[in-house]
Amino acid sequence: MNYYFSEKEKSQYAEEGFILREAQFSSGELDSYRKIVEATVRSADLASKHGKVYFLDKKKFVDVDSLTLQYEPKPNDNCLRVIEPAHSLNSQLELIIKDRRLTDPIKSILSVNKISLWTDKLNLKRPEVGSGFGWHQDSPYWVHNSTDVDSLPNVYLCLDDSSKSNGCFSVIAGSHTKGCLPGTADGTQLGGFYTDQETFDLKNTVDLEAAAGSVIFxxxxxxxxxxxxxxxxxxxxxxxxxxxxxxxxxxSGLVNNI
Ligand SMILES: O=C(O)CCC(=O)C(=O)O
Structure with a gap:
């Protein structure tokens, strides 16, 4: 059994910049992954007590060695929003990272037989407090640390059922073809990381309302x-x-071959 992309998926990925595969993981697997995630959150809370706190555009971040924790804006600034790289807190996440349902399609995208990890993020958009993520590309965040930013494909694993009301993942189909796009120049510290809305068309928005266990490349x-x-x-x-x-x-600068 393998999970490589079909020719149709390869051309859809090339054209639209994403592929959704539904029902990739069973409810039993998802239950165990959610337990691993919540254990990782508890470890992050403990680790944060020894970290360096700083604010960007009034948003709280804590760095602990090579781990970065991002919090919800006030008054929910005790509530974790993003943990990166999450596997550094919990090696059980490596089970997911190495799963062929995720890695085979990535090998299809990269046209290689062997891959390594670049980064992994847990995005915890909690009930009633989880804030949104403005329109952005990931490549501008990484361009200063990677000489081959085109070769950093992502996999997004839905751990819960997602719809517009709980903030499902949305994409601008076909917006990947022009490389790094200009950021906004709104004078904020993080503004440059949000994509200038003149450079893409909101008409091409696809809201990926997807059940838990779905995967988006x-x-x-x-x-x-x-x-x-x-x-x-x-x-x-x-x-x-x-x-x-x-x-x-x-x-971390370490190599993590899968
Ligand atoms: O979790 C989400 O809905 C979006 C996350 C995102 O855009 C990111 O982590 O780059």
Missing amino acids: FNPHLVHGSSSNTSKKERRAYIITYQPENRAMLK
Whole structure:
């Protein structure tokens, strides 16, 4: 059994910059992954007590060695929003990172037989407090640390059922074809990382309302984002980014061949 992309998926990925595969993981697997995720959150809370706190555009971040924790804006600034790289807190996440349902399609995208890890993020969009992510590409964040930013495909694993009300993942189909796009120049510290809306067409928005266990593969240049979680339901996601083998990870500089 393998999970490589079909020819049709390869051309759809090339054209639109993403592929959604539904029902990839069973409810038993998802239950165990959610337990691993919540254990990782508890470890992050403990680790944060020894970290360096700083604020960007009034948003709280804590760095602990090569780990970065990002919090919700005030008054929910005790609530974790993003943990990166998450596997550094919990080696059980490596089970997911190495799963062929995720790695085979990545090998199809990269046209290689062996891959390594670039980074992994847990995005915890908690009920009623989880904030949105503005339209952005990932590539501008990485261009200063990677000489081959085109070769950093992402996998987004839905850990909960997601809809517009709990802030599902949204993409701008076809927005990946022009490389790194200009950021906004709104004078804020992080503004340059949000994509200038003149450079893409909101008409091409696809809201990926997808059940838990769905997986979205997407190009590092694809413009994407999501709205806040106004519902009473969890919306957790695990985003893993891979690269060809023998390359160093984003934060630690270590090599993690899969
Ligand atoms: O989790 C989401 O909805 C979006 C996350 C995202 O855009 C990112 O981590 O780059």
